[in-house]
Every structure is written in structure tokens, then in C-alpha cells.
Amino acid sequence: MxxxxxxxxxxxxxxxxxxxxxxxxxxxxxxxxxxxxxxxxxxxxxxxxxxxxxxxxxxxxxxxxxxxxxxxxxxxxxxxxxxxxxxxxxxxxxxxxxxxxxxxxxxxxxxxRGETIWCQLFSEPAAGSDVAGLRMRAEREGDGWRINGQKIWTSGAHFSDFGLLLARTDPSVPKHRGLTMFFVEMGSPGIEVRRIRQISGESNFNEVFFTNVWVPDGQRLGEVGDGWRVALTTLMHERLAIGSLPGPDFEDLLTLAQEIAIEGAPAIGNAAVRERLADWYVQSQGLEYTKWRAITALSRGQMPGPEASIYKLVSARKIQDLSGFALDLLGEAGLAAGGRFAEAWLQSPGGRIAGGTDEILRNIIAERVLGLPGDIRLDRDKPFNA
Amino acid sequence: MNFAFSEVAVQAGEAAREVLREAASGAARRAFGAGVDAALWARVRGLGWLGAAIPEAFGGSSLGEEGLCLIAEALGESLAPVPFAGGAYVAAPALLRFGSAAQQARWLPGIADGSVAAAWALSEGPGAPEARAVGTVFRDGALTGVKWPVVDGTLAQLALVVARDGAGEVGVYLAPLEGVSREALAGLDPSRGVARLAFERAPAELLASGWSAVEAVLARAAVFVAFEQLGGAHRALMMARDYALERQAFGRKIGSFQAVKHKLADVYVAIELARSHAFYAVWAMMAEAPDFLRAAAAARVAATRAFEMAAAETIQVHGGMGFTWDSDCHLFYRRSKHLALCLGGIGYWKDILVRTLEQRNAA
Incomplete structure (x- = not known):
């Protein structure tokens, strides 16, 4: 080593x-x-x-x-x-x-070169974790497609020039088989972007409404009806990202615990606080070392092993727990606290949902790593419009 | 970056796993009451694993700490009931770190070939490891005091005993155990022996002085034990997985219920975090990194949690069958707690972890 x-x-x-x-x-x-x-x-x-x-x-x-x-x-x-x-x-x-x-x-x-920005138009109000259940309709019209429907949770749509769009081209077949991938120009007539205000007060993502938007067939990616396979390519790139989630981490909490007092002594001397600190150190530093294992695989020209899949599951929840605990440590002062911990605590529920919910990530680990059976999918073989 | 085990270490681990698949099959249950499976112990002694991290000059194989870690993982996976830890994880690393040339020459060859089984004797009853709880005294070249529980205390030839000298200074002493009064105790994990040792002016000599030396010995051992815990945790998870793929309820495999899938995914996450910490700890030990104590504590905390969680949840997934004497689940449950306690419990190690972070920030 x-x-x-x-x-x-x-x-x-x-x-x-x-x-x-x-x-x-x-x-x-x-x-x-x-x-x-x-x-x-x-x-x-x-x-x-x-x-x-x-x-x-x-x-x-x-x-x-x-x-x-x-x-x-x-x-x-x-x-x-x-x-x-x-x-x-x-x-x-x-x-x-x-x-x-x-x-x-x-x-x-x-x-x-950064001259154009792209967003991803997959999720819909009725299709989140089950994104293949999306309803946005793309209907043949001449040498192109007429598109109607609504996307949601689209990060950056309000400043994007292009969007990668997954739409339903055939509702008469089971849901995974009736999808087709396109790219669209966000300035096309009939596209309306509405900002969504998050619980943190910020607006990073949007609703995107499509009303009779015309897209030429030349903007289709992959075969008609093959959109799910194309989407899996997109999502595979997401899984390979080895980055860090933003937000305060263990070291910020450690510093706070050394600075703030409980009953006249630094909080870090309190047994309950030490217990929690140790747990979060194990998570934070454990993820860092897990990243090193993935990097070692990449360095050898191999793909990272399944251990890389734990990253977002652990870190998203940790940021929520850790920032909430920091507010607890502040006591009533936490009521008035702006600052990093309050901001992170308000942002953190989104981290546990975006890019695969905690529940979907556990399913992925259980199915792809441990080899447990997939969920029973009552709609899998039924025509979408049945 | 090369955050992975050497090829030779990986091969040693695989070879050990291969041997143990046959040799350790059913051994933990056979060892109930005796605390050791004599046939397996003879086999393990003959394979040279005990000397993996002992230099050739002292009869070891110089395979190195990485190799010993992966052998430990295989031993943990198979619940091998052998007095391996006291010599290979505690005594040999302690002698190599603190021993005089004469002490190393006297004890290491016997540890390497298994003719000397060693035991770690710190505890004197309930409570976390701490200097002020040490009542055993060393005077005029001899130890007096009672240590319990001591893992493998009945069959060991050598003990590393924590005692206090005439000036009140705590240290680690080497004590041959012939003539020392020993009483076997009923173990929480009956496949591993624990004993009460009464030293009555028993000859001994100083190995290392100071509570920091005690912690250094514990930290080295904790890294190797963490790999045993990882092995046990992985095996327990695989047992649960296999059962969940076989057992039917409500017309489907229970492994298709998210309540079961998510539980096992959480166990997997705990194991992988622990594995990553254990990797770093063995590196920090070999590199004599300044953060070694913290690394060992983190590995110990993570691995203890992972094995205890895996063992408890494998019983849960097995349902009523998992609660029976005939199921192997309780062997893992018992061993998980045995390993959790044997070098000081999780609270003790969490405290070391936070203390080392405070010291780092103060520096």
C-alpha cells in the first residue's frame, strides 16, 4: 500500500x-x-x-x-x-x-467550451423514482415530433440552452418500451420554465411545461422506443461520479464542539457528544477511504467495485444528521442561527432524494451487490395505457 | 494511489480461506466448552500463519502485516476456535515493537510455531481499560494479582500482563504461566476459552512501561482483530442473503421484501465503511504514521459495529430458526460480542478516537 x-x-x-x-x-x-x-x-x-x-x-x-x-x-x-x-x-x-x-x-x-449549458428533462410529477412511468407525450408529426407534458425538478433549466428529454412515444406498450430520447433547444416555442422555490428558500430547480413543442426527428437520440436504454447510459455516468457532496462535514462539527460550552465546559468533553462525534468520524473518514479504494481501481485501469455505491447513501443522511446535531449543540441560539449548519440542514432533505432516493439506493445495493430479487412490479408487462 | 493489498497478501488470505473451508467446518461448535478445536489448532500451527508478521530470523515467514490481516479475515469468517490472537495479534507485535533482543529471541520463535500460545491479561473485572483500575503489582521480579477474564488463559504458556510497579507506574510484563493458578470461566462464546488467572509472586519481566505502551499494544491487536470482525460480518451477511433467497413467505422469497433488502443493504454499508478504515489502519501501522492510534481506534469502532450489526440482523432474517441452538447464527452472534469486548468495548475506543482528534487539533 x-x-x-x-x-x-x-x-x-x-x-x-x-x-x-x-x-x-x-x-x-x-x-x-x-x-x-x-x-x-x-x-x-x-x-x-x-x-x-x-x-x-x-x-x-x-x-x-x-x-x-x-x-x-x-x-x-x-x-x-x-x-x-x-x-x-x-x-x-x-x-x-x-x-x-x-x-x-x-x-x-x-x-x-462553456458556451452552452444542458439540463436533464427526465423526472415528472408522477414519475420520480419510477421514472419510466413518465407521461410526457411525443407524437409523430411530419419529419418531427409534437411534444406535450410537464417535467419537474429540472436543475438549471432556467439558464440552460439545451435539454436531454425522455418522452413517451408509444403508450400502448409496457412502460419501459414506449420511451424515446430527444434533445431540445430550451428556447423552442411552447417551452415554459417556472422556478420552484425549495424549503431553503433558494430556487435551483424548475418545472418545465411543454405545450405543442415541435422537435425535428434529427434531434432523436437512439431508436424510437429505445429511450430507456439510452437513459440508462445517462444514469450510468451519474453513478461513476466520485465527488463530494457540498456542506459542512465532520471537521466543522468537531470545531463547533470544541468551541461551544455545555455546563461551563467545552461540549466535546460531554460523553454523549463524544459518542456522536466518533460515529460521524467513522462515516466521514470511512467514505474518504472508500473513495481511495475506488481511485485505486481507476488507477489500475479497472472499474470501481460495488463499494462505490455507498457514497451518496451515507453522505446525504450524514449531512442531515450532523447539521441537525450542530443546531442542537447551539441550543436556543440555533433558533436564530443562519450560517452553514442551518443552511445545510435545510438543504439536506433534498440530498436524500435527488439522484436516487435513499430507498432506491438501498434497493440497488440489495439487488446488484447482494443479488436479492427485484421488487415485484405490477405494471411491468402491462401496456402503459391499460 | 495504491490503497489495496499486495498480491502476495491476497494470495495468503485466499489460501487460508481455502484451508479453513474444510478444516474449520463445524469446528466452532465442536469447541464448545473446550474453547479450542485441537485438531484445527494443530493444523493452523503447521501452516505458519502465526509467524506471518514475524521476521524469518525469529522463525516467522516475513509475509508481513498485510498478509496477517487477510489471514485474520479468513479466521474470522470461519469462526476458527484457535488461540491465535494472543500470540499473532498481541504478543508478537508487542515484542517486535517494545521487546529487548533477548526477549524477542526467547519468545518469538515459540509464538511463530505455536508451541507458545500467548494471552493478553489486562482486565481485572468489570469496567473499561484504564490505568487506575490496574491492581496487579510487580515487585522483586514477580507479579501478584488476579486477572479475569483472560482469553485463552487456561492453555496459554505466556501472558502479557498489565501491572503496576513499586513506584506506581503501569507497564506490560511478560509472565510465563507455569505454576500460575488458573480457573476456566464459562464463556459468552463457549468456542473461545476465558479464564481467571491468580498470580502469586509469579516470575515476570518488564516488556514496556507506561499506559501509552498498553494502548500501543491494544491498537496493534485491534487492527488484526478488525479483520477477524470483517470476516465474521461478511459471512453473517452472506448467510442472511442466502437464507433470504431461499425462504418463502406470503408467496414470495423474503429477500424480495424491501424491509429485508434495506436491512441487508445497511449491513453491507457498515461492512464496507469498516473495511475501508481497516485498510487505512494496517497502512498506518506499517508506515508508523503519526495518526496510527486514531486509525486503529476508528477501524476498531467501525468493525465492531459492523460485526455486531451483521450478527444480530442475520438472526432476525432467519426468524425463529435463527434463534435455535442448531442454527449457526448464534455462533456469529456470540463471536461478535466476544470480539467486541476482548480488547476493550466500543465506548473505550470511541473515546480514544475523539481524544486523538482533540490532540491533533491542539497541536
Missing amino acids: DFEDSPEEAAFRAEASAFLEREAPGFGGRGDVAAAKAWQGTKAEAGFAGITWPRRFGGRGGTPMQQVIWNQEEEKYQVPRGVFEIGLGMCVPTVMAYAEAAVCERLVGPAL
Whole structure:
């Protein structure tokens, strides 16, 4: 065991770190979309965008390990990154996998350079965890499709230029078989984006209404009726992301416990507080080490093992518990507390739902890792409109 | 980054698992009351596993700590009822860390070939490990005091005894056990022996001085035991999984109910977190990293929780059958608590964990 980079990895890290040291400070602390686009453009120009993407699409043609190294180095700076995660992490790779060369030519480069932003239009009011039960209708019309329906929980739709859209093209067959994938221009007539205000008061995601939106057949990705398989490609990219959820972590709570007093002594001396601290250290640091196991696999050119699937399940719940406990420690002062813990506590329920609920993630572990049977699905073989 | 075991260590673990599949089958139950399966112990001694982390100069195989960890995992998985831990996890690492050349030469070859089984004698009754609870005294080259429970105390040839010298300083002493009065106690896990040892001016010599040395010995042992706990936890989870795939209720396999699936997914998560901590702890031990004590404590806490959770939930998934004497579930349940307690309970280790974090932040 060792934690050293290989010579190739070290060389790439040095290159990345030199670039960041030179360029990142200029973007420090800026969170607006314009700044994010500018930062993405700067990265693309230097060859640090699309690290694992093929060179023919303007990527670096690098390894997943280089992506990990880049993420580690970039995380050290307060650069604006978030708005591209869904588009470049999930949507555009789906386009690259399924669209014709000319379409890729037109779309991929601008996305990589940060000139366009993509959102993912999968979830609907009646189709969350069971996304294959979505209702948005796409009906043939001439050399294109007429689309009607509603999407929801669409992060970044209000500043996106394109969307990856999963819609139902045939309601007469069972639900997984009647779906087709498209991409749409968000400025198309008939698309209306309405912000949703979250419990934290922020508005990061949206409802998106489609009223008689026309989409040419050339914007179809994959075969008609094959949308579920295409969507699985998209979601697979989501599962491979090895990142950290934002929010206060164990070290913030530890500091608070050392600073705040219970009965005239630092809270950390309290046995109940120590007990909880130990539990969260085990979770926080255990996830960090688990990430190292996944990185080791990537470094050897292998896929991470199933242990990588525990990351979001553990960390989302931990942020909720840990930030709630921090508010408890503050006592009545917690009633008036703004600040990181209050903000994280209000955000945290969303973390346990977005990108796979706790319950769906447990199902995935039980079924794919432990080999337990899938749920009984009463609607699986019935026509969707039955 | 190479956060994985060496090829040679992995092979040693697989070879051990292969041997134990046959050799340890049913052994834990056969050992009930005796606390050891003599045939299995003879087999284990002959395979050289005890000397995995002992240098060749002292009769070991120099396979290294990584290899010993994966052998420990295989022993834990098979619930092997053998007096392995006292020598391989406690005494040998302690002698290599603190022993004089003469002490190493006297004891390590016997530990490596199994002719010397060793026992860890710290506890003097109820309570967490702490210096002020040590009443056994060392005076004029001899120990006087009562230690209980001592795992493998009835059959060991050597004990590492925590005692207090004339100046009140606590230390770890090497005590040959011939002539020491021993009484077998009924064990929570009857496949492992526990005893009460009464030292009455028993000859001994100092191995290491200070409570920090006691903690250092415990921390090394805790890393290896964490791998036994991981092995046991994994096996318990697989038993539950297999049963859930076979047992039918309400017209379907019980493994298709989310109540069961989610329970077992949570056990899996606990095991993988513990495995990651155990990986880091063995690295920190080998690298003599400054955060080794914290790493060992975290591995101990995580592995203890994982095995206890896995053992309890495997009974739950097995339902009434899991509560019967004839089911193997209780063997894992008993062993999970035996290992949870044998080096100090989870509360003691959580406290060490937080203490080391406070010390780090104060530095």
C-alpha cells in the first residue's frame, strides 16, 4: 500500500496544479453563471475540460484517473463549477454516444467550451423514482415530433440552452418500451420554465411545461422506443461520479464542539457528544477511504467495485444528521442561527432524494451487490395505457 | 494511489480461506466448552500463519502485516476456535515493537510455531481499560494479582500482563504461566476459552512501561482483530442473503421484501465503511504514521459495529430458526460480542478516537 502517484499521474497533477495556480484565483468566490461559463472556457482552451472525452470531440482523451486527479486539484479552489455537472457529466456524453457525427460536431464543442449549458428533462410529477412511468407525450408529426407534458425538478433549466428529454412515444406498450430520447433547444416555442422555490428558500430547480413543442426527428437520440436504454447510459455516468457532496462535514462539527460550552465546559468533553462525534468520524473518514479504494481501481485501469455505491447513501443522511446535531449543540441560539449548519440542514432533505432516493439506493445495493430479487412490479408487462 | 493489498497478501488470505473451508467446518461448535478445536489448532500451527508478521530470523515467514490481516479475515469468517490472537495479534507485535533482543529471541520463535500460545491479561473485572483500575503489582521480579477474564488463559504458556510497579507506574510484563493458578470461566462464546488467572509472586519481566505502551499494544491487536470482525460480518451477511433467497413467505422469497433488502443493504454499508478504515489502519501501522492510534481506534469502532450489526440482523432474517441452538447464527452472534469486548468495548475506543482528534487539533 502507498498513496503515491505513478510517474504519469504525478506529471499530470503537476500540469493541472500549475494551470490552476495561474488561472483559478481570478475566478475565486464567483458563483454566477457568466463566471462559470468563463471558467469552463478557460479550462477548455488549456485542455482541462472533457478530460476523459475523445479527442475528436475536443476532449483530452485522458483516463478516469486523470479526471480524479483534476477534480482533487480543482476542489482546492473556490471556482464556479456546478452549472456544468449535469450537462457535461451526463447529458452531453449521452449525445456523444447516440447522435450522428454532424450533430456532435455542432453541439459538443460549444458545451465543452462553456458556451452552452444542458439540463436533464427526465423526472415528472408522477414519475420520480419510477421514472419510466413518465407521461410526457411525443407524437409523430411530419419529419418531427409534437411534444406535450410537464417535467419537474429540472436543475438549471432556467439558464440552460439545451435539454436531454425522455418522452413517451408509444403508450400502448409496457412502460419501459414506449420511451424515446430527444434533445431540445430550451428556447423552442411552447417551452415554459417556472422556478420552484425549495424549503431553503433558494430556487435551483424548475418545472418545465411543454405545450405543442415541435422537435425535428434529427434531434432523436437512439431508436424510437429505445429511450430507456439510452437513459440508462445517462444514469450510468451519474453513478461513476466520485465527488463530494457540498456542506459542512465532520471537521466543522468537531470545531463547533470544541468551541461551544455545555455546563461551563467545552461540549466535546460531554460523553454523549463524544459518542456522536466518533460515529460521524467513522462515516466521514470511512467514505474518504472508500473513495481511495475506488481511485485505486481507476488507477489500475479497472472499474470501481460495488463499494462505490455507498457514497451518496451515507453522505446525504450524514449531512442531515450532523447539521441537525450542530443546531442542537447551539441550543436556543440555533433558533436564530443562519450560517452553514442551518443552511445545510435545510438543504439536506433534498440530498436524500435527488439522484436516487435513499430507498432506491438501498434497493440497488440489495439487488446488484447482494443479488436479492427485484421488487415485484405490477405494471411491468402491462401496456402503459391499460 | 495504491490503497489495496499486495498480491502476495491476497494470495495468503485466499489460501487460508481455502484451508479453513474444510478444516474449520463445524469446528466452532465442536469447541464448545473446550474453547479450542485441537485438531484445527494443530493444523493452523503447521501452516505458519502465526509467524506471518514475524521476521524469518525469529522463525516467522516475513509475509508481513498485510498478509496477517487477510489471514485474520479468513479466521474470522470461519469462526476458527484457535488461540491465535494472543500470540499473532498481541504478543508478537508487542515484542517486535517494545521487546529487548533477548526477549524477542526467547519468545518469538515459540509464538511463530505455536508451541507458545500467548494471552493478553489486562482486565481485572468489570469496567473499561484504564490505568487506575490496574491492581496487579510487580515487585522483586514477580507479579501478584488476579486477572479475569483472560482469553485463552487456561492453555496459554505466556501472558502479557498489565501491572503496576513499586513506584506506581503501569507497564506490560511478560509472565510465563507455569505454576500460575488458573480457573476456566464459562464463556459468552463457549468456542473461545476465558479464564481467571491468580498470580502469586509469579516470575515476570518488564516488556514496556507506561499506559501509552498498553494502548500501543491494544491498537496493534485491534487492527488484526478488525479483520477477524470483517470476516465474521461478511459471512453473517452472506448467510442472511442466502437464507433470504431461499425462504418463502406470503408467496414470495423474503429477500424480495424491501424491509429485508434495506436491512441487508445497511449491513453491507457498515461492512464496507469498516473495511475501508481497516485498510487505512494496517497502512498506518506499517508506515508508523503519526495518526496510527486514531486509525486503529476508528477501524476498531467501525468493525465492531459492523460485526455486531451483521450478527444480530442475520438472526432476525432467519426468524425463529435463527434463534435455535442448531442454527449457526448464534455462533456469529456470540463471536461478535466476544470480539467486541476482548480488547476493550466500543465506548473505550470511541473515546480514544475523539481524544486523538482533540490532540491533533491542539497541536
